Amino acid sequence: MSESLSSIDRALIAATQSGLPLVPKPYHALAAQLGLTAEAIMARLSAMQAQGMIRRIAAVPNHYALGYQANGMSVWDVVDAEIDRLGAQIGALSFVSHCYRRPRRLPQWPYNLFVMVHGLDRDEVAHKVAQIAALLGEAGRGQQLLYSSQILKKTGLRLV
């Protein structure tokens, strides 16, 4: 987000990073705020979305408030030669919201596959984690399940 961000993009991000205006014509409201036309704002947001700079314009749910009391980060030590193949399979499971490969930090942290699993309760999460374990088979050499116990901060990206 350095010199490569145009001043319009920077202004648009700053104006919307905490949310879209809750008025009937939100893009017109942004246009008035930024001194541009609504058409320009809508065109730029569409382009940013098409390029993946915006994943989507959407609501971010609060798991706990919606009854999903069990939110577990399941982590696995997966054989390096197998992880891309297996990671893709696990990512395709309907109940997986995030699935990444990350580096090990030995000796304390030997896990290289991170999978977020959500459930109404821990039984549901345990059942889902078991499905992941079954998929990994012997390629999964170790695992942990780290439940979230508290949201300390959840603002999303904020340009300084």
Place this chain on the structure above:
Amino acid sequence: MNLDALDRAIINRLQTGFPICARPYQAVAEELGTDEAELLQRLEKLLAQQILSRFGPMYHAEKLGGGLTLAALAVPAAQFAAVAAQVNAFPEVAHNYRRDHTLNMWFVLATETPARIAEVIAEIEKQTGLPVYNLPKETEYFVGLQLSV
């Protein structure tokens, strides 16, 4: 928290995406069989009650040319609240969660430039006296949260 059928429909529908057009709330309201004013009122309430954390563009830090990483700390229990406050004070900390493990504080850094990741990590280490475990993404297999209610 008392959610009726329309609240649920709004929560499910708004997670999937939102139109870019002159009257987007009107468009979604029609899809859901309600009116623009009702949708706006309910959305305001869902946000005020933090049933929805946020509603708006979900920016991708890396696609914007910035940095993004997941990091963790092993914080002694007695220091936890103080360290949480120190870490949260950084605007670059987009999310921060307590988890049940020796590594008990997990946070996402979203920075203006990739170089700033190392700077923020160094600053957190200096302020807290604790080593940061930096766990950047090497491969993304899937990202797509849809919590059905």
